[in-house]
Amino acid sequence: MTREEFSNAVELPVDTMAALERAAESHRHEMLFSNRAFHIKQSAVRDVFDISIQPGLISLAGGSPYLKSLPLEDLGRTAQRIISDHGLEALQYGGGQGMEELRRQACEVMAAEGITDADPADIVITTGSQSAQDVAAKVFCDPGDVILCEDPTYVGALNAFEAYEVDVRTVPMDADGLVPEALEQQIRALQAEGKTIKLLYTIPSFNNPSGVTLTEARRQAVVDICSRNNILILEDNPYGLLRFDGRPLRPMRASNPQDVLYLGSFSKIFAPGVRLGWALVPRHLYRRFYLACEAVVLCPSPLTQMLVSAYLREYDWMGHIRDSRELYAERCSTMLAALEEHLPGDVSWTRPEGGFFIWVTLPDGVDTYPLLYEAIDAGTVFIPGAAFTPGEGPSNKLRLAFSAVSPEDIREGVRRLAPILRAAVDKAKVRRAG
């Protein structure tokens, strides 16, 4: 697929977007936009969402879960029964907190990871955990307030936060996740700047995009630093149960019910199409958080809530997670082996213990964004690293997702990508030498 075909294929191609922007700027309505509106960015992940589903292209871009192992026939019958037997409830408005049964089941899911004291009364079912991130920024952050996050971090969270004019600042990670000393240093630096730090947003297990996991030893240290500085932790844990080997690590919320607002998601352990997640909110923060959720959507869909609820009640959901773990582990190994085989020696990457993503680092001086177009021409697609950090500068990183791609396609995708990366590395070498 050529670059032009790419532009024509995506629903909102970059050129059209630019044209729309020009149209907006010259219109008398332009002055109606809020300051906030100018902070709302386009997501590189969403940009390539549409292209990713083009035939022939091998997408290593989207963080989609593998759904083919779900029992679709049975789920179809379950949905049929929900609508024919309980349609008056499933198709009507529901309560703003979400259904009690589903909130109880969310507690069971969390118990499987080590959160054993969750009360369904402290849960709000949200329209995906994306919506919980939006609401968290809304109820906690005035313009200019700081949210700390890992560098790199989830692009959707960055977009949600920046839409509220939040000053998103990063904390460095190493192979063991967030570095506590660096966190403390960043907090002191920001306090010296006179900034108000409201939240630490973290994906401690299999961070999106890096795949890095915060070690157990560091988890409490991070909570304690935040607690001492009156910073609330927003723990986003969509992948926690998808640890390839051994037991899942205990979430930070497990021992810290007061200091952590925990976000869970049904997208990765069941299916994103139901658009459901949940927030487990410290009781003293619950009321405002819940009211804000309600002000955005009135209620989560009773129909999809009942489907998830039936899935967790009647199906072997833990068995599905076990199968998924094996499948993702195999795909991750396949991708690591392919990277080892095809990429040059001065390119490095993470070795995740779970989740969906591998994070590739090219030598300094390589900008991965223009490589995206070359990759598309070569029949594959990834997400450039710049998407996952609040700054505007170029990035020498990129994210590869192995979750929704067959091992054969993973090998082929990496094979297609390798010459592009190799050429870019060589070009950077020549530039440095010159």
Added chain:
Amino acid sequence: MTREEFSNAVELPVDTMAALERAAESHRHEMLFSNRAFHIKQSAVRDVFDISIQPGLISLAGGSPYLKSLPLEDLGRTAQRIISDHGLEALQYGGGQGMEELRRQACEVMAAEGITDADPADIVITTGSQSAQDVAAKVFCDPGDVILCEDPTYVGALNAFEAYEVDVRTVPMDADGLVPEALEQQIRALQAEGKTIKLLYTIPSFNNPSGVTLTEARRQAVVDICSRNNILILEDNPYGLLRFDGRPLRPMRASNPQDVLYLGSFSKIFAPGVRLGWALVPRHLYRRFYLACEAVVLCPSPLTQMLVSAYLREYDWMGHIRDSRELYAERCSTMLAALEEHLPGDVSWTRPEGGFFIWVTLPDGVDTYPLLYEAIDAGTVFIPGAAFTPGEGPSNKLRLAFSAVSPEDIREGVRRLAPILRAAVDKAKVRRAG
């Protein structure tokens, strides 16, 4: 049901909420809340949502559509087919604008009301039109900016707007809807105050809660006034097709594609449980609006989108609307007759030409909020008028919904309510006389 039972019955009873608020105030995290958070209010409609479904109680409160006439067996089979045949699409992430077929179908729905030039490319499918109201306030309003609205107006919109520290100001209505002269006067007064007016939020057909319709003659006058003053119109039209007699009035958007951001909903013509609506956005405003939608939810649920899409493709949806219109018309007449029969002479009410609601006005000096508790004790429930206006003062109005109640229950509900209203009217008379 007693008042105590009421408190225990609702998911988040008023007392518990107060306790939660006290817990929050004394916690060191209280200072983490944004200014915005203190503007997020509890909705009286949502307060009584849970009580409304208690057995024995006749609810004249909630604006729920009547769903029993939907072909639930068939819809169940449709959902089954969607999941078993297209589950990999229905249960996966989807595009941020919503599916193209559903956007095309939204254009067909709008064409039935007189909007014949809508382009699917200008539509965003939203998580209910509530979510579109939230996004509109987000992308257009800085704190202190004004949104004009009818007095009274939809409580959910008030909650969405006030969560962004919007200064919501009202424009008086008469039996023909918004009064253009009063609109002009309010604009001049606000301009003299130095305020920035961004939007006029209006429900021109069968306003919630009043049931009042803006006449065709006035529609263009209102648009012209707004256009002259560079105020964008946010036209919320969930009930437009539910006109009891004759053709639906043309929405304000029909002749004014540049000046009206139009909100449609599948909640009232199909089912609220799918949580889907749409926004038809002037092209020059589309990009920022769309990006803001995506930042909140990534994408609307593909599963529920495909269900609505199949419903509009394979079922006689216009026939269902015709049946619904007849049913709602009959219920409205029943309620009007019951009010005529049971209420004292100094109580008045609106005579809607469509929609779900009748608006009852008691004499000055009556506060309808405390009457809610008496009504619950008597086995019925309504929404006090104060919910539907941005001010804090008491209201002598109340909203009655006839949409989801059988004619027998409408008569019985009004019969239960009447002595409470009569006593309140008499007490106010005595007070005035004393």
